[in-house]
Amino acid sequence: MSHQHHATLNGTEVSDVRIPLVGLGTWPLTGADCTKAVSQALESGYRHIDTAQNYANEDAVGQAIRESGLGRDEVFLTTKFNKESHGGESAVRQAAERALDRMGLDHLDLFLVHWPNPDQGLYVETCNSLAELVGTGLIRAWGVSNFKPGHLHKILSAGLVPPINQVQVDPLHAQRDHERANTEAGVVTAAYSPLGRGGELLQSAELSEPAERLGRTPAQIALRWHVQQNRIVLPRSANTDRQRQNLDVFDFELTKADMERIDSMDTGKGARLDADTFGH
Numbered sequence: 207m208s209h210q211h212h213a214t215l216n217g218t219e220v221s222d223v224r225i226p227l228v229g230l231g232t233w234p235l236t237g238a239d240c241t242k243a244v245s246q247a248l249e250s251g252y253r254h255i256d257t258a259q260n261y262a263n264e265d266a267v268g269q270a271i272r273e274s275g276l277g278r279d280e281v282f283l284t285t286k287f288n289k290e291s292h293g294g295e296s297a298v299r300q301a302a303e304r305a306l307d308r309m310g311l312d313h314l315d316l317f318l319v320h321w322p323n324p325d326q327g328l329y330v331e332t333c334n335s336l337a338e339l340v341g342t343g344l345i346r347a348w349g350v351s352n353f354k355p356g357h358l359h360k361i362l363s364a365g366l367v368p369p370i371n372q373v374q375v376d377p378l379h380a381q382r383d384h385e386r387a388n389t390e391a392g393v394v395t396a397a398y399s400p401l402g403r404g405g406e407l408l409q410s411a412e413l414s415e416p417a418e419r420l421g422r423t424p425a426q427i428a429l430r431w432h433v434q435q436n437r438i439v440l441p442r443s444a445n446t447d448r449q450r451q452n453l454d455v456f457d458f459e460l461t462k463a464d465m466e467r468i469d470s471m472d473t474g475k476g477a478r479l480d481a482d483t484f485g486h
């Protein structure tokens with residue numbers, strides 16, 4: 207089954223947590239729409255859901271998981287916390303407890319620093335506090351999001367290896383410097399907006415030609431390009447058919463030429479939001 211393709215997370219305070227390569231992105235769904243989208247996804251075989259405090263939908267995601275009939279250990283759940291909770295252990299622990307409260311659940315699989323917020327100057331301490339939370343039963347693994355190579359190197363210098371760094375990646379924004387920095391440090395890359403937010407990317411010949419040849423959709427080709435490089439993807443859709451398509455990317459393969467052609471689409475442009483100046 208497609209949802210049984212995993213990456214293994216390793217890093218400070220984490221040993222061998224397995225994460226499904228395809229997860230459902232949930233921003234900007236909220237309320238009943240979000241619960242419905244997550245419930246549908248779980249029914250279709252998704253076993254990995256990605257949310258954040260800032261999406262204001264942790265309650266809706268928690269409800270779908272609670273009502274799914276699945277065991278808690280069958281679903282991999284990620285959330286992320288905001289800058290107000292950066293700092294020492296009690297601040298970060300409280301962020302986890304509050305997220306769990308909103309979800310009505312008893313533990314998180316992965317808890318991420320959502321943005322480094324370098325102006326606040328607390329992300330190294332925050333990562334240290336977060337790593338310490340692993341093993342308390344509140345979270346199984348920790349990680350970061352939107353960390354540029356400079357931010358990553360700063361925490362690595364403090365002896366903190368995040369098992370995962372979730373950043374914006376799609377064929378037009380391949381972010382090779384991020385991927386290289388992550389890989390060199392043994393950090394798994396997860397891609398948000400892996401479909402380029404459903405824009406012009408999905409109309410390109412680089413995707414539609416292999417799609418036609420393989421009897422797939424351009425979105426499946428884009429997602430296959432990611433997972434064939436062992437990158438976790440978090441495509442968002444509220445539509446059942448598209449959710450199913452996005453999970454069904456493990457029984458075909460792109461050729462080296464297909465991969466290189468998609469690689470050549472990279473504009474070299476950075477992420478839409480710059481983590482040195484943007485954050486919450």
Ligand code: A2P
Nearest residue numbers: 399400401402403404425441442443444445448
């Ligand atoms: P929809 O929710 O109507 O399916 P990203 O994950 O890169 O941010 O992209 C999300 C956008 O891509 C949404 O607008 C979503 O629309 C669209 N999308 C998701 N999956 C597919 C797909 N398989 N084919 C076409 N568009 C998709």
